[in-house]
Amino acid sequence: MNVVVTTYLVYLAISIGLTVWVAQTLFKNGRVFLVDAFHGNEPLADSVNHLLVVGFYLINLGYVSLALQMGNEISTTTQSIEALSWKVGLVLLVLGGMHFFNLLIFSRMRRRSVVRNAPPPVAPDHYTVTRGPQTCAS
Amino acid sequence: MRQLTVLYDPECGLCRRVREWLVEQPKYIELVFMAVKSEEALFRYPQLDHALTQKDVTVIGDDGGVYWGAKAWLMCLWALRQYREWSYRLSTPELLPTARRVVSMISQHRYRLEGLGKVFLGGS
Numbered sequence: 001m002n003v004v005v006t007t008y009l010v011y012l013a014i015s016i017g018l019t020v021w022v023a024q025t026l027f028k029n030g031r032v033f034l035v036d037a038f039h040g041n042e043p044l045a046d047s048v049n050h051l052l053v054v055g056f057y058l059i060n061l062g063y064v065s066l067a068l069q070m071g072n073e074i075s076t077t078t079q080s081i082e083a084l085s086w087k088v089g090l091v092l093l094v095l096g097g098m099h100f101f102n103l104l105i106f107s108r109m110r111r112r113s114v115v116r117n118a119p120p121p122v123a124p125d126h127y128t129v130t131r132g133p134q135t136c137a138s
Numbered sequence: 139m140r141q142l143t144v145l146y147d148p149e150c151g152l153c154r155r156v157r158e159w160l161v162e163q164p165k166y167i168e169l170v171f172m173a174v175k176s177e178e179a180l181f182r183y184p185q186l187d188h189a190l191t192q193k194d195v196t197v198i199g200d201d202g203g204v205y206w207g208a209k210a211w212l213m214c215l216w217a218l219r220q221y222r223e224w225s226y227r228l229s230t231p232e233l234l235p236t237a238r239r240v241v242s243m244i245s246q247h248r249y250r251l252e253g254l255g256k257v258f259l260g261g262s
Contacts, residue, residue: 115222116166120139121212121229124203129185133178 007080008068014084015064015091019057022095027053030106037109052105056098063094141168142217143182144210145196148173150248153195160214167217194245207245208238 027049034045067090070083144160146153157171172179174191183198190196190206197210205213216225228237244251 118222118226120199121216121225122205122209122234124199125206125209126204127202128183128198128204130198130200130202131182131184133182 003077003080004070004074007070007074007084010080011068011084011087012064014088016061018088018091018095019060019064022099023053023056023060026056026099026102030102033106033110037106037113039113048109052102056102059098060091060095064091067091139167139199139201141170141200142213143170143172143198143200144214145172145174145179145191145198147192147195147248152244152248152251160218163221164219165217166219166222169214169217194242208234208241211241212237 030052031045031049034049035042038045038048067087070087074080074083144157146157148154160169161171172182174196175188179186179191180188186196186198186204194207195210195214197205197213199205199213212225212229215221215228227233
């Protein structure tokens, strides 16, 4: 096995391993947010959680796959390590970006549900007697 | 709370335009519009100070709570999906006095401010 193929295999192993680790972290810890956002509706929270993680995997593995090709010739171990660090660094940045994007989605969902049930911002000046609508209002 | 009644001045162009804008917004809470001192308003709120409702916009909750002036504006924002968070921001002790001043200024000069409504809320 030459240096190029070894570099590719190491790149794939590291990138896929990192993607799985981040996705699992999201999957485990995002659930709490979603259960809260959906008012304890656990099946719905699990479903949305699963869908988000699938999207996360697709985008990240898609990027890992597209970024596989190493442009310049790799013939020595030093070149291999340099190329790897560059590629893995990019994968890490994409993973980080996606991770924060997911956090944003979680917090937005949660905030929206909190806001929906929030009480009025101010107390009334006073209370007045109310009557139903006029029966023969024109 | 499921419904808010908004008592507005139908003779003021700005109020009509704000009403049109409110009607179009997606809401958490239904808004019912009623002209100030209309027969319907006098009938439904027999003990309300209707002279005061003519001075500034008034909002009445289905629990009988009366919100006047700046509070009424905040309640309208609170009813809207996209602006509920703004109602909390503007109701903080730091911002509420300013909101009060601005609202009372708008109310006092509402007949002269029609052009402003045209610029910000569209319409003819």
